[in-house]
Amino acid sequence: MSESYNRARKLGLKQFHRDEVAGAFPYPPALDDLLEGQGRLPRVHVGTVELDPALVVGTKTRARQNIFASNFLPIAPEGSEFATKWSALCESQLEEGTREPIEVFEYLQRFYVQEGNKRVSVARYLGSPTLPAKVVRVMPAETDSPQAKAYLEFTRFYSVARIYGIVLTHEGGYARLAELFGEDLEHRWPDEKRDALRRLFSRFSKAYGEHADDVGLTAGDALLVALSVCGLDELSRQRPAQLAETVERLRGEFAALSGQASVAYLEDPDATPDEPGVMEKLVSSLRSFYSVYQSAVEGPTKVAFVYDQSPMTSRWVAAHEEGRHDLERRLGDQVETFAYPSAYEDDDFDAVVADAVERGASLVVTVSPTQMAQTLRAAVKYPDVEFINCSVSLSHDAVRIFSGRLYEAKFLLGALAAAISKDHRIGYVAESPVYNSVAEVNAFARGAEMVDAHALVYLEWVEEAGNDPREAFAKQGIKVVSGHDFPDPLHPEEPWGLWYDAGDGLDIQLGAPVWNWGLYYERLVQSLRNDTWRAEGERLPAQTLNYWWGLSSGVVDVHVDEDVPEPQRRLVELLRQGVVSGTVDPFSGELLSQERPIQPEGSPRLPSEAIARMDWLAHNVAGHVPPTELLTEGARRAVEVNGVAESVLGETDEGGDPA
Incomplete structure (x- = not known):
């Protein structure tokens, strides 16, 4: 079998030289080196599984590491003792297959051989689909890193589906994958569901590797994108040529998720x-x-x-x-x-x-x-x-x-509200805690603070179940309120925009943000x-x-009611001209959140991405983002798609629209 060894060695040396030219480590990595300095991490005996040899990436220790290239094909000289043993093992596997399990350590869904290096090498050369393996799992150190969180979720997925190799890098990915298959991470999957996922992943990862592997996304993450877009039934019935076409058409989506495609505002x-x-x-x-x-x-x-x-x-x-x-x-x-x-x-x-x-x-x-x-x-x-x-x-x-950028209009209305309020207190009604709405709250508070350094904005959420913002403001005696951005088609008599509670059911509109959608x-x-x-x-x-x-651009504007006193109307117009010309910006200069400084005095405007995805409340906002479980069903769905992480936002003791 020296001919097989010679062919395997040529492939190994080719990979070795390719790694050298690229400046990469040319041997299989050793797990002990990767874990150096982390102490003894917890271990879990998984048992014996059928393992894809492609998932074996390294050795447990450095011993015999340098007789393999990084692809686990041999590079030891022809005629060596190792070459003779490798050739004999190759002949044995061709005749009888692999009976004795290899022993491996698993770390973050990658496997490192303790016993059976040559069996892995031969299996790689022969293209064997699986190898029996006794697996010991090394648990990562407990951290809040996205990688550690995603892996802990994988361990739950493995306990019910018993599938290795589907690497999802974002927390929530395995729960979403289970949901798409009509399952969860709590109950053992039926064999037919597990086998269906294995078959689909095998077919999809082959198409992905041939047509889009260069985008830098794992095949598992790419599969999750494809399933979310196309649906399980559609993707499962696609033939190889159709899968290839699907992968090609989703290249841009893969690139966006991998971070290769940036957002142009x-x-x-x-x-x-x-x-x-x-x-x-x-x-x-x-x-x-x-x-x-x-x-x-x-x-x-x-x-x-x-x-x-x-x-x-x-x-x-x-x-x-x-x-x-x-x-x-x-x-x-x-x-x-x-x-x-x-x-x-x-x-x-x-x-x-x-x-x-x-x-x-x-x-x-x-x-x-x-x-x-x-x-x-x-x-x-x-x-x-x-x-x-x-x-x-x-x-x-x-x-x-x-x-x-409706926050620009809200900034002007915040200034008007502070100019009208007699007690430094202003109410603000927000819809649901999605991106953009937080920037609007903060811009309003910034505008109010510009006019009145003691202005305090009381925040209430419409979509918090059981909450009645108007009742909350009435109990606190708050008279100036920034309400809904549009009139209610079912109740057009209800106040909206910026309004003043004059008592006895009389609401006086002061102004409103304007969307020129046409x-x-x-x-x-x-x-x-x-x-x-x-x-x-x-x-x-x-x-x-x-x-x-x-x-x-004219697509966003602000309306000030003609009954508002002329000095306040002139104030809004002056600020409006400043925003349009760029000399005034709600998010330049010193910015303070409820919990920490955001940027110091003299700073330029925050980047567009930081404004669009703002996840903090200004220091003069009295309120917080309600927990997701307290939101209405519609709001929970909106937050799931485009919501602000409530854990990031501060909460005080003092008590937007869908886009």
Whole structure:
């Protein structure tokens, strides 16, 4: 069998030299070296399992480490005692298979051989699918690191599914995987479910390794993305060629999750990310001319709006529906729109999107973060249609997102509230604790503090089960309140915006934030018609695009009631001009949270990502984020998709909208 050894050794030496050139360690790593300095970690005897040889990555100790390349193929000289024993073992395995289990230590789902190095090497060379192995698990040190948390969740997954090799790097991943298979991490999985997962992972990881392994995501994380987008039934019935196509179409999503694709916050609709050269400008002009000409020939741009609720009952959906009608008024026969209300369930959503595509929609708009999973699934299914979701920081390659810097308007209203309040106290009604809403609370508090250094903002959450913000404010005698951003379609008489409780049931509106959704949608549609949409994608190929426009764009504004005294109205206008020009910003300078300093005096504006994903409350906010279990069902779903981690936020003893 020296011929087999010679071939195996050539493969081993090839890997050895490749590692040397790359500056990588050319031998299998030793577990003892990896764990040096950590003391004796807890060990668990797992028992004997059938182990994929590809999961064996190293040796327990350094002994005999240097006779293997990093891929566990031999590099010892031909004619050596080791070569003779390796050849004999190879012949034995070909004739009889492997009977005696190897002995391995498992650490973070990687295996290190204590006894049976040659058996692993031969199995690797022969391509054996499994090896019997006695496994001892080495538990990682107890830390709060994401890796340790994810691994502890894996141990729960293994106890019920008995599957090694599916590496998920984010806490919650194994629970989500179990949920997608209709199981959990508490009860033993039926054999058919376990075998189905093994088969699917084997097929998927092969396609992933051949078509997208370079994106830097584990095959397990990639499978979880594919299952979340395509669904278990669809993915399970795909043949190898279809799986390969699915993997190719999800490359951008894999890159986004792995961190290779950064988020581009496009904060000015009239600005370009980089100044193009002369030739680029010429090409862009020609594309724009052709696009306009083509649109004139082919007719109006068709846009579908898919809502998860009805505009008859939802403030948020009603505002977007008015924006849709305004879009039609603005663009006339250049655009045709159609709306699909209350498409909440997956089947309903898929059906209305299919109808929109059949009717020739070029753009599909969804208006809630909770629709992102559905929107992403549709975007992968219909790659020739553009999809956009109204949310913040839900970064995906196939779906662009849009929202607005409403916190700028809330900053102005905070200043107005402090100018009106006579006792330094202001009430603030927030919807649910999702990203963006926290920035709006803090911007409001910053505006109030700018006018009144003693201003205190009392925060109440609408979506906290059993909570009545108005009743809470009445008990505390708070008169100036920042309420809902929109009127209630079912109860239009209820106060909204910034209002003053004058007593005896009389509420006086002072002002309100303004969303100009029609203008927003007009600009988005025009970007499709004049080819700016495609140009932005080409200019930022490795980034996920987030349209995040503010006061300077006109899509966000503030209304101050004409009955507000003239000095206060002038104050708001002066601050508004400062925000539009960039000379005033709510999140520049010294920032203090309830628990710690955020940045010192003289600091520039916080980065866009830090604002969009703000997870702290300003020091002059009296309130906290309620625990998830105290939220309403709808709010829990929103927080699960795009929520702020409540454990990060401070809580005091003193007692946003969906995007």
